[in-house]
Amino acid sequence: CHSSLAFAQNHRRKNIIANRQRSSKVWEHFMKATEKQVECKLCKVKLSFHGSTSAMHEHLKRKHVMAENEESPFAKRKHSSTMDEFLTRPTKCTPQQANALTEAILNMLVTDKRPLSMVGDQGFKDMIKMFNQEYYENYLPGQSHFTTLMERKYETTFEKVKQALRAVTGSLILTADVWTSRATEAYL
Incomplete structure (x- = not known):
């Protein structure tokens, strides 16, 4: 009974990680090497993986500036819309x-x-x-x-x-x- 509960929890955790893998664009530049490691497709460096994509994001940002920028179009859009709002917002003048x-x-x-x-x-x-x-x-x-x-x-x-x-x-x-x-x- 205890082992089936552990199996279910482990299976649920793997599903959450798999869903996260699908939702993060960082996975376009990484692949799973082992259960606890991912490999960068650009430079073949292996990183420790514990369910979070933070280390992968950081690797792309530090080692592959272009790849990180491609990976993160949402940040670009956010800044653009803010700049657009700034430029189009009428400025009051007392x-x-x-x-x-x-x-x-x-x-x-x-x-x-x-x-x-x-x-x-x-x-x-x-x-x-x-x-x-x-x-x-x-x-x-x-x-x-x-x-x-x-x-x-x-x-x-x-x-x-x-x-x-x-x-x-x-x-x-x-x-x-x-x-x-x-x-x-x-x-x-």
């Missing part, structure tokens, strides 16, 4: 966020020494539209507004420099150099 984005664009123009006309270029507009469509449609200023913002930034920065120079109590030495670019433009 006036405060719009001001921060406009300031960031102005700082990019100043830092990277980009021409103000860049904000009117189609590629720039397409990029902004991709990042935040609502900002593009409702808040993105034109070149004239950025010109005004640039002039204000210049005035504020100029005042800060003047205040810093006034705060100097000792000697101050300034040097300047003029150079000409290949396009024969003079720079100070």
Whole structure:
């Protein structure tokens, strides 16, 4: 009686493992070598097997990057749909966020020494539209507004420099150099 119960439990366990083998795509790259070992079809390495496919997944991931990627199309789909949702989800833009984005664009123009006309270029507009469509449609200023913002930034920065120079109590030495670019433009 006890041996028939053990036989039934062992038979049930084998059926569960067989069903799991059918449901996991990892078995496309492995075959049973013995009751407690599986063999990789790609490199013939034998792994210990105790009913779980974790070691096989890990082997494919570490030793056969391509095989692991082929084996796991579900993860790829999951990430794609998440990325699709991110790209297609309309992004809200409050006036405060719009001001921060406009300031960031102005700082990019100043830092990277980009021409103000860049904000009117189609590629720039397409990029902004991709990042935040609502900002593009409702808040993105034109070149004239950025010109005004640039002039204000210049005035504020100029005042800060003047205040810093006034705060100097000792000697101050300034040097300047003029150079000409290949396009024969003079720079100070």
